Amino acid sequence: MTRKPVDTGDPDRLYMVTGGRTRTDDSFDLVTLVVTECEPTAGMQSEHVRILEMCRHPTALVEVAAEMKLPITVVRILLGDLLATGRISARHPPSTRSAASLPDTDLLKEVLHGLRNL
């Protein structure tokens, strides 16, 4: 079992990527599906370009982070930028409910159906 740490060795690089910002857009869940809404344009930050290329098909935030080898926090900031400028859309999970409430039975039925058909 190897648990390879994502390469975040250089804090300066992360600082550059986010323009020094550390506040994240919490509306993005780990499994929020991100979809590109426009082509990258010249002069765009390379990380933004990469995200737009990656999300031509719906891609979860956590997959974006893994592929870009960037911490989730940093990816949340980058996605926030792209969402604010309308370059991506975000399909959020059903609810960011508290751990104490349960999903509805229709949703669970669909999940069960999917699992049984694997």
Added chain:
Amino acid sequence: MDSATSEVPSLRTPLSDAAETGLKIVIVGGFGAGKTTLVRSVSEIRPLNTEEVMTQAGVGVDETHQVSSKTTTTVAFDFGRISLSRSMVLYLFGAPGQERFWFLWDRLFSGTLGAVVLVDTRRMDDSWYAIDRLEHHRTPFVVAVNRFDDEPERYSLDEIRQALALPEHVPLVDCDARVRSSGKDVLIALVDHLYEMSLAQQAAQTPQAQ
């Protein structure tokens, strides 16, 4: 300066364009309990690894003694993916069960459908803390015993339930994390359990007093 025009190499199969709903299940277990193995056996993609950097501000007050000398903590975790239908995709996260990682629970895994606690009977102690925290957070879970060939003694599920002081209502199942169908059965056991709970909640109709 930046020459980022090269094609991004990707081993991932893209999701269907109709994919709308991302769901989460967390697999918790001690070191070597088989979390990654389970994720790998049921995932449609090669498990990926990512990490979250937490600043101290996000740390629960009851755990701060663990990180008092640090301003940030990094936790890495594996995940896999299962497309359940054209519109629904399930992500499985392998989460370290050790005490020092649990302050991350709320941030990382809020909104999860439920959890699987993967138990290695040779190291049953590793599971107590995870079970305790899940109960505390009221996250629904099942316990899956990963059977290893070299178990010195094969405990029955009843014995394991007793050893873990696991309440009757929590499902306890055997599994072989290496086997896809077995991993799938564990997930079904969890979602079945959630379904029963959700039905009961619907029937009760009365909001529970906190």
